[in-house]
Amino acid sequence: MSDHRNGFAEKTPEIDDRKGHRQRLRDRFRKTGEQGLADYELLEFLLFSALPRQDTKPIAKALLKRFGSFPAALAAPRARLKEVKGLSDISIDTLQAVHAAIARYHMAELKERKLLDSWSKVTEYLQASMELDSREQFRVLFLDKKNGLIADEVQQIGTVDHTPVYPREVIRRAIELASTAIILVHNHPSGDPTPSRADIQMTRQIVDIAKPLGVEVHDHIIIGLRSNISFRGLQLI
Known part of the structure; x- marks a missing residue:
């Protein structure tokens, strides 16, 4: 007591x-x-x-x-x-x-830089934001003519192994923002960033729609656990 x-x-x-x-x-x-x-x-x-x-x-x-x-x-x-x-x-x-x-810290650094000149900062931000997400999400980084970041938007959130992506909606949003280039990003909750056949097909559809409208697809990045892959690095774009 x-x-x-x-x-x-x-x-x-x-x-x-x-x-x-x-x-x-x-x-x-x-x-x-x-x-x-x-x-x-x-x-x-x-x-x-x-x-x-x-x-x-x-x-x-x-x-x-x-x-x-x-x-x-x-x-x-x-x-x-x-x-x-x-x-x-x-x-x-x-x-x-x-x-x-x-994630906000990494994003603040990106907003003051040209994204293509700060690639390590881009991937650091994306890893911090997405690598441990239990659901697959598809996001787009919209860039201006100087490759500065206009917006970073999550377009869709799906399940553990699938996210529906609508290529025309991606490009429509780019035009709304007066964006001349985009970087596509999605994560693989399994941890393995290897692109699937569906990933490759979807990317090519977006590239085909974007090009005649003056929007360049700089890259498609897949985020895995402590790793990522670049479609441009794999010569898939």
Whole structure:
């Protein structure tokens, strides 16, 4: 039973230990940055504010065990994160906000550059945004005459292995935006970025429709797990 002398409840050793652990982790982060923290410790750190009264270490370790890696834990769908014991809606918001911030950071860099001169930045952004998505999505980067980014739009979201693509709608949108070039992008949730016959056929349809209308298809990128392929690199465009 807690001691209520002088009107104050005595703090339990468990709470004191938790506060001490959190402060030690904060001190180490301030001194060494993220390099001084293991993946589970960085996840703990992210969850501190969202779960102020819980021990976040077992939750962080459960996230890594379930999803396999730090990036996969951040990119996991809300429905799957809810299956992890101890995670609240607010803590899930925190993880997903961090993932969104990473994608936003890469996008901000792209907006100030010519995309074709910053290809590594383009693929970094696309990997961060799409490689761990559990559903296949098809997006288009619309470029101006100087290869600057006009818009990045998700055109369709499908299932784990299929996304319907409407080539004429892609080109109609390019004309609406006064875009003279586009980069097609989609992900393979299986992790293997190898293009299918349907991927190749769809790309050629878009190229055939775009060319007479003055819209160039610079590339089609398929995002896999920690890898990607370029149709131009494979000489498929």
